[in-house]
Amino acid sequence: MAERIYTAGLVVIGDEILSGRTHDKNIAQVASWLQVQGIRLAEVRVVPDVIDRIVEAVNALREANDYLFTTGGIGPTHDDITVDAVAKALGVEVIIHPDARAILERFYADKGGVNEGRLRMARAPQGAELIPNRMSGAPGLRIGKVHLMAGVPHITAGMLDALTGTLEGGAPLLSETVGGFIPESEVSALLREVEQAHENCQIGSYPFFREGKVGSNFVIRSTDADALQSCMHSLCEGLGELGFDFTPGGI
Numbered sequence: 001m002a003e004r005i006y007t008a009g010l011v012v013i014g015d016e017i018l019s020g021r022t023h024d025k026n027i028a029q030v031a032s033w034l035q036v037q038g039i040r041l042a043e044v045r046v047v048p049d050v051i052d053r054i055v056e057a058v059n060a061l062r063e064a065n066d067y068l069f070t071t072g073g074i075g076p077t078h079d080d081i082t083v084d085a086v087a088k089a090l091g092v093e094v095i096i097h098p099d100a101r102a103i104l105e106r107f108y109a110d111k112g113g114v115n116e117g118r119l120r121m122a123r124a125p126q127g128a129e130l131i132p133n134r135m136s137g138a139p140g141l142r143i144g145k146v147h148l149m150a151g152v153p154h155i156t157a158g159m160l161d162a163l164t165g166t167l168e169g170g171a172p173l174l175s176e177t178v179g180g181f182i183p184e185s186e187v188s189a190l191l192r193e194v195e196q197a198h199e200n201c202q203i204g205s206y207p208f209f210r211e212g213k214v215g216s217n218f219v220i221r222s223t224d225a226d227a228l229q230s231c232m233h234s235l236c237e238g239l240g241e242l243g244f245d246f247t248p249g250g251i
Helices: 015-019 026-036 053-063 082-090 098-107 115-121 155-161 188-195 227-242
Strands: 007-014 039-047 067-071 094-096 123-125 128-129 140-143 146-149 174-180 199-208 213-222
Touching: 007 026, 007 053, 015 188, 026 039, 026 067, 026 140, 026 155, 026 199, 053 067, 067 213, 082 094, 082 123, 082 140, 082 146, 082 199, 094 098, 098 128, 115 123, 123 140, 128 146, 128 155, 140 155, 146 155, 188 199, 188 227, 199 227, 213 227
Parallel strands: 007 039, 007 067, 067 146
Antiparallel strands: 094 123, 128 140, 140 146, 174 213, 199 213
16 A cells, blocks of 8 residues: 655745745745655645635645645734634634733733734634744644744744644654754854755754853754664764764754
């Protein structure tokens, strides 16, 4: 029996994408992340900030795929309407999610507090769970197979990282870690080169400050055990050539 292929659809939302004012980077990073999860990105639609257009795209792609992701339109302004559109597509109400509100109240406690605009980022389709956001506090949302994420690429990346390993896919996700007192800014080119040379692997960088020194742990993830070991070998070799001490397993 052939191995089942899990698929996902992606709806990219925003007039700024369609106008060319903003160049989308989320399609590539979502596709790459899904590949590492053993899931294939099957279709992408880019739609304007129009509720009915979003509803149409969400319903079409969620019915055709195992998972659906949206990027954009979950911020604090009046034209951030993704939550409303997804709630309409799913036939549920929009609520103020109590956990999301609590997160925002903590995040903005020393930044002027939660006002009406910021509270919009606590709105969610009823029944949704939160996707953590380490960067700006405002969480993403997960309801069934549908995942609502930010439009800002580095925030989206953090949300994807929080979802890593949580979706049922075509193969189990494997990982290896190497770390040391290594500033990630000094090895960013190496990380990029090693990842690009191992297309079935994804490398996450997690900086820390310890003992008065800056360091990082680098986590390699893949569904292919051989590719994972090859990537790990290349990364360790590269770190050594750059003169860094490193510890397999991380520190």
